[in-house]
Amino acid sequence: MSHVGVPRGTVRKRRSLALLTTGVLTIPVLAGCSSGGEETSRGVPQDIAPAARETVADGSTVNWAVDALPATFNAFQADADSATTRITGALLPTLFPMDKSGQPKLNPDYLESAKVIEREPKQVVLYKLNQQAVWSDGREIGAPDFVAQWRALSGKDSAFWTARNSGYERIEKIERGADDLQVRVTFSKPYADWRSLFSPLYPKEITGSPDTFNDGARTTLKNTAGPFVLRSVSTSKGTVTLARNPRWWGDKAKLDTLVFRAVAAKDRTQALADGTVDVADIDAATADRITLARRDRGNNGQQPAHGPGSEITPAAALRSWALAHGSDEEAAEIAQAAREKNRKAVVAYATEQKALRDFAVRKSLEPAYTQLALNGESGPLADDRVRRAVARALDRQELAQTVLGPLGLPAKPLGSHLALAGQPGYKDGSGALGDQNTKEAQALLADAGWTRGGAAQLPKDTKAGSEAEKKGDKDAKEDKDTKEGAEAEKGTAEDAKKDEDKDAKTEKSEKESKEEKADEEAEDEKGDKKAGRASEDSAASRDEGLYIVGEDNKPGAQAPAHAPAHASASGASGLHVIAPARTAAAQSAALLRQAGVVGEDGTVAAQDKQPGGAAGAYAPVGTAAPAPAAAKGQLGKDGKTLTLRFVLPSGPGSQSLRSVGDKIATMLEKIGIGTEITKVPDESYFKDHIASGEYDLALYSWPATAYPATDGRPIYAKPEPATDGSLLVEQNYTRVGTDHIDQLFDQAAAELDEKAARELMKQADARIWAAAGSIPLFQRPQLVAVDKKLANVGAFGFAAPRYQDIGFKNRQAAGSPADRKK
DSSP states (O other): OOOTTOOTTHHHHTSSOOBOOSSOOOOOOOTTSOOSSSOOOOOOOOBSOOOOGGGBOSOOEEEEEESSOOSOSOTTSTTOOHHHHHHHTTTSOOSSOBOTTSOBOOOTTTEEEEEEEEOSSSOEEEEEEOTTOBOTTSOBOOHHHHHHHHHHHSSSOTTSOOSOOTTGGGEEEEEEOSSTTEEEEEESSOOTTGGGTTSSOOOHHHHSSHHHHHHTTSSOOSSOOSSEEEEEEETTTTEEEEEEOTTOOSSOOSOSEEEEEEOOGGGHHHHHHTTSOSEEEOOHHHHHHHHHHHHGGGSTTOOOSSSTTTTOOHHHHHHHHHHHTSSOHHHHHHHHHHHHHHHHHHHHHHHHHHHHTTEEEEEEEEEEEEEEEEOOSSSGGGSHHHHHHHHHHOOHHHHHHHHHGGGTSOOOOOOOSSOOTTSTTOOOOGGGTOOOOHHHHHHHHHHTTOEETGGGSOOOSSOTTOHHHHHHHHHHHHHHHHHHHHHGGGOHHHHHHHHHHHHHHHHHHHHHHHHHHHHHHHHHHTSOHHHHTTTOOOHHHHHTTEEETTOSOOTTOSSOTTOHHHHHHHTOOSOOOEEEHHHHHHHHHHHHHHTTSBOTTSOBOGGGOOTTOOOOSSOOTTOOOOOOSSOSSOEEETTEEOEEEEEEEOSGGGHHHHHHHHHHHHHHHTTTOEEEEEEEOHHHHIIIIITTTOOSEEEEEEEOOSOHHHHSHHHHOOOEEOTTSOEEOTTOTTOOOOHHHHHHHHHHHTOOOHHHHHHHHHHHHHHHHHHTSEEEEEEEEEEEEEETTEESOSBOTTSOOOGGGOEEBBOOOTTSHHHHHO
């Protein structure tokens, strides 16, 4: 399915990855999370109609839909995409493909073994190659291919146009082992993700020089080493045709030919119905049509009770017939044309439905997740308190249910940025940020200065409590004295009028305050007893360990909350939120400690200090009172409303993504945050908005990876300033990161103990949650339409396809759909 807004090459950068969809559309244990080892949560199994090879017929052709012809067959170039990954997977060696649980697994077709044989003084990995492994020209796969690829991807020679070099820059040398079938790789510094290297592996004829690397594999691959070889590429037909590899030493491919055909998402239903493709990623609407088609199999040729014309009532049909046969010739002509158009649409729909009966919908969860990205570079979201408030306003369970529930897939919010449910090391780390809680989200916004009525207040030049503000107060007082002296000379009548206006305003203000307070007290009486004590501002209450938010006279406060005149002047709300002081402080410290941000002594790690305090249940002492639950208006500050730019794709396949966006906007509205939703063309969504930072909120996806220390770092790395003043963000399009997160990624990448490396990744995930730049929502659904007679193909989940096993169950009789397609 099309992946809107995903950078070309991200699929390659994170191995089979990155996505923002048109079809559907990226932490240690904390309070409320399970403790101990890894989660027992299981991933959704793959759905590929598995069958033993002996039950799959030899021969025939399968047509597989892809979004577009690949711009290049070189998976290490910037414009490589999902089609590049799909096609090269059948043509080139992958030494450690992912298995069903998302772990890298040694591929015996290419390797007899591969392991770390030395750790000191330097890490050494020894690869023992399958002695039968050869390129399609007959040359054996060996050390020269490893050396050429290392030199091309090491980053030392800029003449090679590479998009990434992660891991290859750590290699010190590559040597021949005891014989030509052994490759000895020595690293200059430890590298935990060494299994990620040399996949796909290209022949030295491609990687041996900049010219062949840059241009030699863009439109063709003359030398391959997979179960298939590249037969032809037709830009006019939009096809890439693979043929069975006669030199393949592994299990013989069941298919004679495998054709990858470019079919746009909007055209896939038609392509399936007319037999153009046998396998296609589809959206929920097409899946529904296939389900209905199979349900209607026994309707004895009757027109389906759905589709075009099904919404026409008997009365409307009678009226249409009467118009078509009436005396008004012009009206009759129009009605007849409309009836004929509808009749053709009904016939076409019925024909398509009949053809769709031959397909099954294979469904699982895709190895990718959809996230809400919060751009922290500038604007309100540069304040981590506002980002955390946005995150805590979200009901992620509801959002997951919106997308996954109707498909019959488990609707569970994702709890990690660096692993998916079912992968080793998966742990729900969302507790570092906290669950959905409207009141706490409002408290965070209030602490950041966003209040009801704030949009009407004039901007302040300085922060509260600063020396400049104190000086400004003094100057203002002197100005006021001067002004009052001048105004006193204007006459008693004018002064009297001012006093009368002032008294009237004061009386009105006091009346409104009493009415508001009465309403609030009535509301409080229906709640718990703690809230009922909100009006008791006494020394006794403070002695009991309570404090009232906004009434502590913290430095920089305009005035105590109990001074009515000052409170009114500053626009403070009459609502007070009571929180147990000791409990609030302890809970905040506990949350931070569990996220690994503070030590046991309560001190905050220097690299994790951010403005606004920690992500906790309560705002700190001194916070202005938040708006009531179900805020009655948009929040503001310094004369500006709190409104965020929410960018969404407008393509026909992005409907579910837009539905999620609408729900998020509604959730934010409840805490007083406005959203300006902008829908942009799919082709410009990522390039012109996400990558360029022209957004506040956005939805896009990141794929799963078996190597989070390598593949996750550029996505969550702290942006660095460039010489021209811009930010170098790598793939961190939220522009949110910390030095500590970077350090944890670096430590995990160098940790050869897998268990210890996973623990470091959990710690990094906790800090990513706490930074609130990326909020994982749910794992993406994977829906694949497959000819029901095909085996070993469909929704693969984590696993890489075994192309040599794909085929039709049993031998197809003459005149079968498979034969007609040929």
